[in-house]
Each structure stands twice: as C-alpha cells, then as structure tokens.
Amino acid sequence: MTAPILEVRGLATHFFTRAGIVKAVDGVDLAVARGRVLGLVGESGSGKSVTGFSLIGLVDAPGRIVAGSIRLDGRELVGLPPAALRALRGRRIAMVFQDPMMTLNPVLRVGTQMAMALDAHAHLPRAARRIRCRDALGRVGIPSPDERLAAYPHQLSGGMRQRVAIAMALLNEPDMVIADEPTTALDVSIQGQIVHEMQRLVADTGIALLWITHDLAVVSALADDIAVMYAGRIVERGPARDVLAEPRHPYTRGLLDSVPGEVPPGGRLPQIPGSTPALRELPPGCAFRGRCGRASAACTTMPELPAGERSVRCHHPL
C-alpha cells in the first residue's frame, strides 16, 4: 500500500451542550491512499458524519475537535487557522453531502454556484470558467451540460442534482473527497449509477475517497477498505473483502446478518438487540457490551484497536 494521502490519528470531536459533553467522535484512526476507497460504516449516531465534517474543519458549534491529528498529504490540519483551512477546502479536500435536494441553493443557477466554487480558489477568465464547469458536468455523466448550467436546482431530478454536487466537489481537482451517504436519499436504480460513476472517477483521477454510509450493500460494491464505527470509535477495520467475508467484531457480524438477501426468503431477518447507546452517558468499557451476546466481565474495560491493516476492537472477537 502506498503512503496514505489522508492519515487520521486519535481524532476526538466533542459537543459541549448544556446537558453535558457528547463525545460524538472519540479516538478515531483512519488512513486512505490515492486511488483507494475507504468505506466508513456505522448506524446513525455512530459519529461517522461528524468524523467527515471534522476532516474538512466544519464542525458546528457547540462541537469542536479536542484531540488527535489529521494529516493531509503530510500537512497537519488540526489547529490550522480558519483562513488556511478554507483555502484547503474544496481545493485539496472536498465533500459531497447526503441530501441533494438540500445541498444546492434553490435561488441560484447551477452555473452560478459552480462559478462561485471555482472563484474560491482560482481567478479564471469567464470563458475558461465556463469550460471548466461544463467539463466537470460532463465528467460525472451529465448530458447537455450547457443547459444544466443555466438551470435552477428545482429543474433537475435528485440524481442529477447529486451528480452536480459531485461535479462541484471535483471542480478544483482535490486529492481527497469525503462522501457523506451521497446515495441514501436516491432511488435504488440511481444509487447504482452514482456508485458506478464514483468508481470510475476514482480510477480515472486517482483521488482518494472516504465513503461514509450505513449501507453495507453499497460499500461492498465500492470500497477497497472498510472501517466500522460504533459509538464514536472504530471497532473493526480491514480490506473490504476480509471484513465482509469474515467479520470479527460481534457488531459487524450483526450488521451483516441484518442485510436482507443473506437470509432465505420467508426466513426471519436477524437483528441486533437494543439500540445505539446515548453518547452523553456512555458507561466505561466496550460501548457495545449491552447489546452483545459475548460480553463478559472483561468488557467493562475498553478493548484496544491494535495497529495494523486488519484489526478489531474486541475482547472476544469472532
């Protein structure tokens, strides 16, 4: 494996609310190399989206990064002044959001919004700007890009809008793209197209892609590596094939078992008992132990996540 373009160590992002400190992200390690796709998998509330926003330095108050390091191509991002971070955003590291209906400004033309994204990092003459925008739209498989540039977001379908958003993220040719559940809000058929498109883009451009999702089916089609997140921590990671074929953490096992299609028709779909714990009052030890069939007294101390490509944070791995 080549040297990673993005390397995250011990990242912790906490929210200081009136009701207490919410440790949404609490010691996350990640690494993504150029031309690779890392799938960050977890349920809602596991901290995977906050991880994504932490990486581009857009954590909303009252949250903030309290510890850890984020290195992009060797450069430390944590503690960087806001202006320096802004210059990196969109240029070196970009992000695609979950709901394409909400990510584009309804009262501005697509072309205007793309031009603003370009202008944030380079001053191009009008004609060159237009060509860049048109090419970007063409690259994500949007037909007749000139028309789309003049369109308002409401004139485009959801899938088309998400393609526009992806085109905007790629506009300044970043090294790294974070995609926060970009297909969740779309029809299944459109999902497939977008996943396919992303795969092609990664192969063509050599960008690194962090794909955040709760959907294991999507990850299995796309990701080279997988990191499974639970209650603000990575509980298991490794090459996608290995993790999917031989999950070692009981939580990953549970997730895989509850994907329909693994069970014969008419059979009962297994589910993980209980629900995600409230992050505000996490008891010490393994956060999953309350829902785990294998939990023991040992689980009241937090298991470590060993270094290495394939590892699991569990006292009693499968």
Add this chain to the structure above:
Amino acid sequence: MLGFLINRLLQAAAVMAAMTVIVFVGVHAIGNPIDVLIPPDATQQIRADVIARYGLDRPLVEQYLAFVGNLVRGDFGRSFVFNVPVAELILSRLPATAELTLLAVLGASLLGIPLGIYAGYRPRSPVSRAIMGASILGFSVPTFWIGLILILTFAVELRWLPAGGRGPTAVLLGVPWSFTSGEGLAHLLLPALNLSLFKLALLIRLARAGTREAMLSDYVRFARAQGLSELTVIRGHVLKNIAIPIVTVFGLELGSTLAFAVVTETIFSWPGVGKLIIDSIRDLDRPVMVAYLVLVTFLFVVINLVVDLVYGALDPRLRPGAAG
C-alpha cells in the same frame, strides 16, 4: 401568467370599488359638516347657499355617483376648510411626506439589513443580543413616544436639531424639497429617524430570521465545504435568499410607513399629507378625508400587486414553467 395578472387586476378593481363605497358611506355618517363650515349665527340664506354649493342636499346615492364620477376624472372636490381643490391640496403636501417616508425607509434598510444579518450570523454574541433587545424596543414602544424622546433629547436638551417644521425648501423639478439644503436636511433628520425606527426593528428581525435559516442550511454548509469565504457565502447565498421575504414585507410596509407618517408628522409639525388627514378628521373636512382614504387604498392595492409580481421574479421556483 397573463391569467394571473388579469385575475389580480380584477381583484384590485373590486377592492377599490368596495373601498369607495365604505369610505363614502362611512364618512357621511361622521357628523354634519355644515355645522363646522357655518358659524351658528349665520343666516338661513347662507346655510342654504353652502349646502347647495357642496351638493349636501342631494340623496346619498346621487352624491356617491357624482363622487365616483369625479374620482375617475381626478376631481376630489374642494376642501371645506381650505377652499381649494382637494387634489391640489394633497399634491402640494405630498413632496413633504414623500421625502420623509423615503428617507426613513432607506435609512431603515441600509442599517437594518446589515444589523439583522450580523445578528443572524452570530446569534450568540453580546452585540447580537443587544441588537435584538433594541429591536424589541423599536417594535413595541409607540412611535409618538419615541418622537417625544427624540425631541426632548436632540432639540430641547442638546439643541442639535430643530424640534419641528420643515425648514427652508428649495425647488427642484418644480417641487419644493427639504433634503436639498443642509438646514432642510437638519429638519428632516429627526422625523425621518422617528419614522424609521419601527421599520428598522422589523427589518432587523426579518434579516436575522432569514440569515439564521440560511446559515443552518445544507447549501451554506456545502458552499463552505467548497472553500467559499464567509463573505462570499453571505453575499452570494444568504443575501439572495433573504431578499425574497424582505422585498415582500418591505413592499407591504411601505404603505404602513405612510400610516405612521400620520403620527410622526403631527409630532414634528411636518406639513405633509399625514398632518393634513389628522387636521381634516378633527375639522370634519370630508372631501380631504375621502380623497386621502381612496388614495391610500389605491396605493395599497398597487403595492400588493407589485409585490406579487416581484415575488415571482425573485424566486425562480415560482416562475411560470418552473415545474421540476
């Protein structure tokens, strides 16, 4: 689009027609203007003359039809008190009100929108809290009382500005104005400030709410994720989005500024249309009241119409053929 326009125009015409009836019948019920016009010791002959001259002896319906016919021709009759054509009277007072209202609205927008955007951008900062606290004052304290305080502070105590009157006027385009001279402007300042405060509070609240909503939206987050500077985010995204509600309310509020001008003009002895209407209500100067009400209604109908159209122009989602 054309159908919408015709529909709106018809509605506007209906409102105008209804208003003329209400105004006419209502004003007729106020009291007997003859008693005001004619001294109690006048002879029977003088009484009859005056009644005949103003057509007060004819049936109400006839008076109304004559009145509408005159309205259409732009003839609002003669003022009982000033004994000049009402149209002329109102027109002569209009510039004073126009410059007062426009300065007030302009000042309120130039100050209120940036303040509101700031308060929405940094909702937790002490400055924002102070802005919002002040806007509650501007919202709830009666205009006339603020006018009084302004006079007491700036005219009586500090002696910086005149307490009332219009000051010297200079003729521009055949109309006398105050804003063209330094002294005239000094006279204009306090009443304009008084009139603008309510609008200022309203615009602050509107701009704050709109900014707050936009700042929490995904599209602003997405814009930031692309590395747009905060200034570009506010200029390019927030401003464009809050423009829609602000223009709407603003248009509607233009009319209400005219209404509040009634109060402000009275306090500052500003010789505009507002002072005229108050005087005419006190003196039961019926033709002036009627003309004022009809004109104000007309203004409202026109403003409502324009706001409807501008709204469509500003929000692409409402444009014809905008189906997604």
Add this chain to the structure above:
Amino acid sequence: MTGGPLAAFWHDFRGNRVAVAALVVVLLLLAGALSAPWLAPQDPYDQVTLSLLDARRPPGFVGSGGYVHLLGTDPSGRDMLSAILYGLRISLQIGVFAGACALVAGTTIGLVAAFVGGRLEQAIMRVVDLQLSFPAILLALILVALLGQGRGQLIAALAAAQYAYFARTAHGAAAAERRKDYIEAVLATPLPAARVVFRHLLPNILPPLIVVATVQIANAIALEATLSFLGLGLPITEPSLGMLIANGFQHLMNGRYWISIYPGVALMVLVVAINLVGDQVRDQVNPRLRR
C-alpha cells in the same frame, strides 16, 4: 399543581430571567392600576383637591396637600403620580377590553371560516388578509373618525382594527386541526358541532391565540395611547396615559419634561414588558422558533 402542563410551562418560562422580570413588572403595574384609588396620594380628578399654587412643580415638590409630589405636578396642580396610576387604569381597561372583543370576534370568524369551507371560507379569509396588510393604526384612525369619540366607540374601533390577527391565527390552527384524524373521528359521531368545536378544537388552538392576545393587548394599549395623543381617543373626562402625554407635550419645550415623560415611561414599560412576556410565551408555544 404538580406535573401538569401548566407546571411544565412555568418551569420553562422560569428559565428566561428577562421574561420573569417582565412578568413581575406587568403584575406590579396591574396591581398599581387596580389599587389606584387607595395607592394614589390624591384623587386627581376631584377639583376640590387641586390648587393652582401647586401647578407645574418639579418632582420632589411638597405641595399644599402636605405630601411630596414624587413625579411633580401638571398645569392644574395635579399630582402626576396619581394621574399616572389612574391613567394606567384607563389604558389597561381599554387594552384588555379591546383585546378581548377582538379575540372573541376574530376567533369566531376564523373558526366559522375553517368549518364552512369552500367559497365562503375563501372570501372571508381574503378580506381578513387584505385587512392585515392595511396598517392597524390607519384603520383605527378611520374608525374613530367614523364612529366619533367615546369609550365604547374607541373599544369598537380598536377591536375592529385587530380582530383580523385572531381570525388568521384561529383559522390557520383550526384548518390544520381539522385535517387531523381525531377531529374527523369526532365529527363522524353524532355529537353536536358546537360541542366538537368547544370541547375538542378550542383547547388545541388556544395556545397560539393566547400568544396573539398577549401581543394584541399591548398593541391595543399603544394604539389607544397614540389615538389619544392625536386627540382622537377617549374624551377628556377619561385621561389615559396617551392623553397625559399629549397634555404635557407643549410643556416639554419649556423644560417641564415631567408632565409628559413620566406617563410616557409608564406606558413604555407596560407595553415593552407585555411584549417581552409575549415573546417568551410564543417561543414556548412554538418550539420550532426557539433554536
């Protein structure tokens, strides 16, 4: 009362210190107005107690009555504190009465519109909307001009200028409730319609109406003061705060600020305090606005 919705409401309300302070101020002013005859050092409208020797005296002057005029005296030698307490009484009466009339009229109209539906509903609400775009002060001015002066006329004018806010609120809330299943279910039972409205609908649309009522009482007080200041409000025999301010206006220029300013301060404090309470209640009733 423990654990009821009112207790929960009070618990939230207590969290906003400004609103609590405003509520205390409102209650104090209310108490002052109610007990004016006992609290005021003088009956300001009993000619016998007035002496021109005491006229236009600044605050702190000890008059012929042998007591301190805390807020000075007016041109008739009237104790300003007493005049303000009595004026407060009149202003509050007008505001509450007008607000109540507007509440009843507006709610009825809004509910009727929501339940008859169809063209009548559209016509009613169109008129209401149109009136809402027309400034209340202008409307009140016109109505006072039309109806003439007097307490009843003034209340009618204020209520007519303000009912539309209640009508819009009641209609909006009722139309939303009406679409909900429980009302459909109740309507399907042979209960009389009136009972449905009062037992089931009213409790659900009450909170937004209370919010509007709070603000509208403050508005009615401010409107009345404005009209009285313009000389178009109550007759001279009933001097509300607005009239006190108007009477003192001419003396403002001569430096006798207290005749106008103190009634004005009372008016301002009252109106702002009611608005602050109303703001907090609105935020609690409509949590979407809280954030």
